[in-house]
């Protein structure tokens with residue numbers, strides 16, 4: 234993501250007309266690109282000075298992309314290098330979100346704490362003979378806008394274990410992150426997967442009626458995504474909903490379906506929880522409440538959250 238300029242830095246946000254100032258929050262001197270945040274900014278430089286041995290010496294003369302790739306592939310320091318970059322990016326987000334000033338000592342302390350966690354995990358791994366846990370890499374996850382011309386349908390389900398009741402919610406967003414409408418569904422007693430599927434179906438129905446013809450459906454439920462993607466209408470329990478989904482996907486429109494992490498789907502998560510307060514059935518609205526606006530702004534600011542992602546290799 235960093236090498237493809239897909240992170241929402243101030244420069245990227247300015248391009249998408251989300252801000253009028255592209256300057257770095259730390260130094261206010263240069264435009265905020267990902268290279269600036271991780272490498273060029275004087276604040277970043279002060280951190281690299283502290284952790285000189287975590288960046289390969291030969292890489293210092295390389296351009297940004299090669300510098301990143303070289304260090305990430307370097308066996309001895311890849312993990313530590315990754316932690317430093319990740320903390321620099323995280324620090325920038327905390328500043329945007331919470332106004333925390335960049336304190337070299339505190340950033341350094343956080344980085345050292347992560348080094349310890351990773352070392353400890355590796356030591357434990359070596360102790361547990363015969364059992365090799367999957368490696369987890371700390372990673373930052375945040376909302377990403379759809380391409381221009383596409384509408385993103387963020388959908389999510391919610392289940393209250395005590396009452397056995399489930400609900401769903403979702404919203405439609407354009408490439409600038411603006412909310413074009415939202416909906417909530419209260420399903421009464423049903424399973425979480427059924428709620429996820431029925432919530433996505435309701436979203437697609439509303440999208441079709443609204444005349445959207447290019448949709449990217451986002452859900453954080455892998456089970457629901459698999460059922461929708463593979464069109465297996467014989468999935469016993471969800472047969473009827475799965476069939477309806479299959480019918481609607483066959484209409485004359487383009488629908489892409491993809492899994493996102495919960496951290497990239499907070500606005501829909503908020504609506505799904507809110508849906509329990511509504512009467513049975515589906516309700517849609519064009520005006521966002523204050524909390525939804527807060528989540529939409531949170532996404533558009535490019536704020537991301539840490540998550541340990543399992544390495545597949």
Ligand SMILES: [Zn+2]
Nearest residue numbers: 257259260274
């Ligand atoms: Zn700067």
